[in-house]
Amino acid sequence: MVALRIGVDPLERQQRRLFWPFVGPALAFYVTLFLAPIAYAAYTSLYKWDGMGAMQWKGLGNYEILLNDPSFHTSVLNTLKIMVIGGVATFVISFALTMALREMRGRMFARSVMFFPNLVNALVFGIAAGFIFAPDGPVNQLLRLFGVDAAPKWLSVDNLPAMIIGTLVWTSTGYYTTIIMAAVDQIPRYLYEAAELEGANAWQRFRNVTLPLSWDVVTVCAVLWTVSSVKVFEIVMLFGGGSTVSNAPVQTWTTAMYVYLSAFSPSSVPKFGLAAAAAMVSLVMVGLLVVLLRRIMRRERVMM
Template sequence: MGKKFVRSVLFFPTLINAMVFGIFAGFLFSPSGPVNKLLLLVGVQDPPKWLAQDNLFNMIMIVMIWSATGYFTTIIMSAVDQIPAYYYEAAGLDGAGPWAKFRHVTLPLAWDVISVCAVLWTMSSVKVFELILVFGGSTAKAPPTNTWSTALYVYQAAFGSGGDREFGISAASAIVSLPLVTVLTIGLRRMLRRDAVEI
């Protein structure tokens, strides 16, 4: 029962649109938001400017990780559930502790699923769009360029607020991003490749 509850709590952020996460995080970390009020209550007189331009990239990364963790954790936990219990029992009889069981049983047998999740998360991170737009700007104002993804660059080139409609650059950027993502995916797969474990 406890395992199902934890999975439900972890998976819940996946059901929420990224724009909602961006708006909610903006509310939490605004200068007069709950986080700063809580810091004032515990004695922090000068709370950090969470949404300042210098901190914006880090905040976007935190929200991205927060919103994606549940989805991939649920997939990995499903893979771990498929590992036969007698492997852990045999490891325990050999004197393995929790860390040794994780390192020598759980990690090798779930590695293929973990590597696929890493590739999927990397690909989804490259094409993230709405979260950056909501966090750093709006349809009338572009976010700082140090937070842009390739998807946002393509959008700004074609429909940005500067007035120029550079559809050629936008189309070229979209086409170039495809082989770049392909190379990144292949490189990540090669880096995470391991010998197959026979069960």
């Protein structure tokens, strides 16, 4: 017993002694601000509640409503479209910009310029897109100059989901390009020189050098995009309903919009239990997708 005590490293004992004093406050904040609200939302989802009166036990009734509600199905489908289509478009453009700017002399300035839109509220870009694609906006006027009289109705209900995805790609590309460029800048230049000496073309250098050595960062970016896709709200509100959220057509709803309108709909009694159930389904969905994404994108670490 004495030998064991003598064999313990004093530094290790000190680290063990300081573990909870340092981790405890952060853990308490995490439990208070994240885990406790999630637990309360799960509890609320089992009740029928308007936010004022007594809570009425409903069990899994709210989840049955979601299962049979076409509006919720549309919301989930739109969220998945944003996640998949928007994500693929964003990362393809981000990698293209990264490779195009990698050798540019002013790439640091270009990176700052591309990141700047991320500091601007998404509503600004929604308003800009609404102005650009209005019936008498710059895009349609430009098309008329080229003889296209029947200009597309960009902001019609059928085109709004595509417009929303396009605006999200527009606003997010700079953010992910900045992160990916930072990872690519860490790749040693001699690896590209060796690949060129071996006769590798631009695509082969990207596939065999750039992508493997930045894969960990790409995985993190993919997780960030997946989580942020579930929280898309402002753009949908602006394109669909302007300043009145309830005017947004169902064809544009996301899960975040569904949760909001279930809890704060001005035309009906608030349904906080249903909103909590929709929020829990969204949480489970994004959790499963993140786990699946991490497994699909898992690769052996490439050492430089």
